Amino acid sequence: MEHKNKNYTFKSDSGISVNFGWLIKNYTALKKLEYKIIIKEYDSPEKLTPEDKELVNKAKKAAEVAYAPYSKFFVGAAVKLENGKTVIGSNQENAAYPSGLCAERVAIFAASSLYPGVAIKTIAVTAKAEKFIINNPVTPCGSCRQVLIEYEHKFGKPIRIILTGAKGKVFIIDKAEDILPLSFNSDELKK
Numbered sequence: 001m002e003h004k005n006k007n008y009t010f011k012s013d014s015g016i017s018v019n020f021g022w023l024i025k026n027y028t029a030l031k032k033l034e035y036k037i038i039i040k041e042y043d044s045p046e047k048l049t050p051e052d053k054e055l056v057n058k059a060k061k062a063a064e065v066a067y068a069p070y071s072k073f074f075v076g077a078a079v080k081l082e083n084g085k086t087v088i089g090s091n092q093e094n095a096a097y098p099s100g101l102c103a104e105r106v107a108i109f110a111a112s113s114l115y116p117g118v119a120i121k122t123i124a125v126t127a128k129a130e131k132f133i134i135n136n137p138v139t140p141c142g143s144c145r146q147v148l149i150e151y152e153h154k155f156g157k158p159i160r161i162i163l164t165g166a167k168g169k170v171f172i173i174d175k176a177e178d179i180l181p182l183s184f185n186s187d188e189l190k191k
């Protein structure tokens with residue numbers, strides 16, 4: 001094998017030479033973009049404002065009635081809307097696994113159906129498992145993040161996200177965009 005630094009020519013045992021000069025050029029970034037997010041951490045839901053605590057409690061109640069016979073991972077979500085209404089959702093599983101839906105999307109889609117055109121202010125998400133204790137804040141899956149972005153973008157208003165487990169600390173994130181950087185949204189379809 002032959003290797004020449006000067007013109008980036010690599011020669012394999014088979015005798016094939018490839019010039020990688022252009023490739024190395026393209027791999028040199030002009031600048032690095034840093035993405036910073038702020039997550040506020042609280043020791044427990046007890047430390048939250050009464051309004052946020054109430055929303056977490058509603059999410060916990062929703063988790064109690066989740067239909068999760070397969071994962072035994074019971075997730076609850078509560079969405080607070082700009083008109084003051086709260087809509088809850090819980091995960092709905094299915095024997096044909098992909099047919100089920102996460103608690104966050106159940107809540108968001110129900111809210112959008114019941115109160116179309118009303119912006120979402122905050123969503124609280126929590127979970128409990130049958131066989132272990134969830135000590136850390138649960139986080140939305142990628143698809144739910146994408147759906148949160150859709151509504152955040154639609155109304156042009158940030159959606160606060162409150163995350164907690166069965167026990168322990170709480171995370172608060174000020175906008176959905178923070179947990180899905182470089183997200184795809186409807187602006188991309190207008191170009």
Ligand SMILES: [Zn+2]
Pocket residue numbers: 102103104105140141142143144145
């Ligand atoms: Zn999800």
